[in-house]
Amino acid sequence: xxxxxxxxxxxxxxxxxxxxxxxxxxxxxxxxxxxxxxxxxxxxxxxxxxxxxxxxxxxxxxxxxxxxxxxxxxxxxxxxxxxxxxxxxxxxxxxxxxxxxxxxxxxxxxxxxxxxxxxxxxxxxxxxxxxxxxxxxxxxxxxxxxxxxxxxxxxxxxxxxxxxxxxxxxxxxxxxxxxxxxxxxxxxxxxxxxxxxxxxxxxxxxxxxxxxxxxxxxxxxxxxxxxxxxxxxxxxxxxxxxxxxxxxxxxxxxxxxxxxxxxxxxxxxxxxxxxxxxxxxxxxxxxxxxxxxxxxxxxxxxxxxxxxxxxxxxxxxxxxxxxxxxxxxxxxxxxxxxxxxxxxxxxxxxxxxxxxxxxxxxxxxxxxxxxxxxxxxxxxxxxxxxxxxxxxxxxxxxxxxxxxxxxxxxxxxxxxxxxxxxxxxxxxxxxxxxxxxxx
Numbered sequence: 001x002x003x004x005x006x007x008x009x010x011x012x013x014x015x016x017x018x019x020x021x022x023x024x025x026x027x028x029x030x031x032x033x034x035x036x037x038x039x040x041x042x043x044x045x046x047x048x049x050x051x052x053x054x055x056x057x058x059x060x061x062x063x064x065x066x067x068x069x070x071x072x073x074x075x076x077x078x079x080x081x082x083x084x085x086x087x088x089x090x091x092x093x094x095x096x097x098x099x100x101x102x103x104x105x106x107x108x109x110x111x112x113x114x115x116x117x118x119x120x121x122x123x124x125x126x127x128x129x130x131x132x133x134x135x136x137x138x139x140x141x142x143x144x145x146x147x148x149x150x151x152x153x154x155x156x157x158x159x160x161x162x163x164x165x166x167x168x169x170x171x172x173x174x175x176x177x178x179x180x181x182x183x184x185x186x187x188x189x190x191x192x193x194x195x196x197x198x199x200x201x202x203x204x205x206x207x208x209x210x211x212x213x214x215x216x217x218x219x220x221x222x223x224x225x226x227x228x229x230x231x232x233x234x235x236x237x238x239x240x241x242x243x244x245x246x247x248x249x250x251x252x253x254x255x256x257x258x259x260x261x262x263x264x265x266x267x268x269x270x271x272x273x274x275x276x277x278x279x280x281x282x283x284x285x286x287x288x289x290x291x292x293x294x295x296x297x298x299x300x301x302x303x304x305x306x307x308x309x310x311x312x313x314x315x316x317x318x319x320x321x322x323x324x325x326x327x328x329x330x331x332x333x334x335x336x337x338x339x340x341x342x343x344x345x346x347x348x349x350x351x352x353x354x355x356x357x358x359x360x361x362x363x364x365x366x367x368x369x370x371x372x373x374x375x376x377x378x379x380x381x382x383x384x385x386x387x388x389x390x391x392x393x394x395x396x397x398x399x400x401x402x403x404x405x406x407x408x409x410x411x412x413x414x415x416x417x418x419x420x421x422x423x424x425x426x427x428x429x430x431x432x433x434x435x436x437x438x439x
Contacts, residue, residue, distance in 0.1 A: 001118035003027040004417040005126055005189045008181035010154035023154035027416050028094055035097065041104045047430070054370045061362035062089060065320040068360070072315035074328030081325060088324030091414050098416045099423040106427050109388060115424075116199035120210055123193040126178035126186060127217045133162075133176050134220065151179040157412075164222050165298065166286050173283065176220045184410060187226025190218045191233060191402035192421045195395040219284070224291055225409035233402030240382060240394040302349030302409065304338030305330070309348040313357040320360035351407040374400070377429040389431045396425040 003026045010023040066085055074081050106115060129147070136144045164173040180186040194214055197207045218226060290296055311333040312321050321329060330346035331339060348354040356364045381393040399421050407418075 001115060001420070002122040002125075003030060004119075004122060004420065005178055005180045005186060006151060007157055007185060007415060008152045008154050008179060009150055013153045014150065023157060025154070025416070027098075031097055031101065031416070034101070038105055046433075048433070050369075050373055051426075054366055054373065057362065057369065058366035061320075061359040061366055062092065062323050064362065065323045065359040067319045068316045068322035068325065068358070071319065072312075072321045072329075074321070074325050075332050076328045081322065081328060084324045084328075085322055092323070095414060095416065095419045098419040099426070102420065102423040102427045103430070106424075112199055112392060113201045116196040117201075119193050119196050120200055120214075123190060123214055123217075124210065126180070126189070127213050129178045130176035130186075130217050130220065133174055133178075137172065137174055152181055154181075157181055164283070164287070165296075166283060166290055168295070171283075173222075174220075175222045176217060178217075182412075183221040184223040184225055184406070185412065185415060187218055187221040187223035188229070188403055188406050188415060189417045190214055190221075191226065191229050191406060192399045192417050194218070194230075195233065195237070195398040195402075198395050199392060222287055223406075224288060225406040227288070228409070229402035229404075229406035232405040233398045236398045236401045237394075240398065300338075304334050305347060305349040306353060307338065308334040308346070309350070309353045309357040313353075313360070316360060318360045318362070320356070320358045320363060323358050326354065326358055348411045349409060351411040351413060354411040354413070371404075374425060374429070377432070378425075381429065381432045385432055389428065392428040393425075393432055396421070396428045400425045 006026050009026055011026060011029060012018070012024045069078070069081050069085060102115070106112065132141070132144050132147075135141070140148065162175055162177065163170045164175055165171075175183040176186065177183045178186045178189075180189060194211060197211055200207065202210075218230060291299065293299055308330045309326060312326060312329045315321055315329075326348055327346045348357065352364070352367060355367050378393060378397045381390055385393065403418050403421050
């Protein structure tokens with residue numbers, strides 16, 4: 001849990017000096033070791049039949065998408081297409097390992113607290129690393145340069161700019177990325193961690209302090225997708241409300257304290273804006289407004305990738321073009337001006353569309369079925385649970401919502417923390433089901 005955001009560290013390159021073409025992240029190796037050391041499963045869930053069917057449909061859709069290599073062959077050699085297909089299936093199996101871990105081994109309130117605490121500890125390390133990046137700016141300090149040599153050693157995942165692009169130019173404001181290489185990856189990870197604070201068991205002042213630090217870090221990623229995900233998570237949090245075992249109706253004194261805290265926070269933001277200068281304080285709004293720019297390359301990259309992905313799906317609507325094959329098809333399907341939109345390996349700027357174009361209607365059906373089933377379980381848990389189990393479902397639902405909404409703007413599915421979030425939500429719903437309230 002602590003090393004989940006170390007996605008840019010490639011153990012193979014660090015140990016051998018050679019690029020094997022597939023990065024081995026520290027969390028992958030540690031997770032494999034944890035599985036080997038864990039022994040027998042600690043849970044004996046009665047997994048709902050519908051969950052089994054969804055998993056079967058999803059697995060079948062990915063495997064059957066291999067037919068797309070024949071139905072809609074990519075403009076590359078058969079051997080290259082097949083090797084990539086098999087590599088992506090192996091990578092998907094690794095991600096499934098992260099999703100299954102909490103379902104199989106996470107037992108009891110104490111384990112939930114430990115898991116949440118390790119997640120938050122890992123995020124606080126990202127905050128410290130981000131502070132070093134903020135101080136360094138465009139010219140890395142020697143210490144940061146040495147650390148970055150380790151944490152950005154995987155060239156296959158390193159992308160994006162380290163400085164803020166706004167107003168058709170780069171400004172002297174760093175985009176914090178921690179050890180995640182890409183600011184939007186760090187933002188996505190923080191969307192998992194922030195709701196987990198309520199499960200740490202820490203005192204309120206420490207939880208609020210950690211939330212303030214991590215919230216500021218999320219802001220300084222300058223990731224519009226992460227901000228959008230945070231907004232969606234806030235909506236779910238407001239809908240869920242305080243439903244923990246220790247929650248109680250707010251007294252007038254508590255309400256007064258909340259108003260004072262809110263006013264103090266707003267006043268602090270205004271003072272910071274005045275100290276920084278109003279032009280710099282307006283950067284978040286200018287960054288958001290840039291989402292509607294027709295000549296911003298960040299926007300054009302997503303638009304052209306969506307165009308190519310839609311055309312790829314039309315080549316093979318039922319089984320898709322094959323898992324992991326979009327990059328081969330992109331140059332032949334995108335408009336000529338879109339060829340400049342991708343700086344490295346082409347990716348789809350929307351995860352559901354990636355699943356649709358590479359696995360066809362079967363994969364899309366599995367995605368919709370899974371999302372609808374999880375949403376149904378969350379709604380039932382909110383209505384029927386006011387206990388520690390309900391609090392866990394709420395925190396996991398908030399995290400999963402934020403992550404899912406941000407995935408509407410990118411499709412890097414091999415981020416282990418996203419699969420951990422899915423596994424935590426599934427575990428929380430299974431616990432709710434065990435209490436007699438069906439999930």
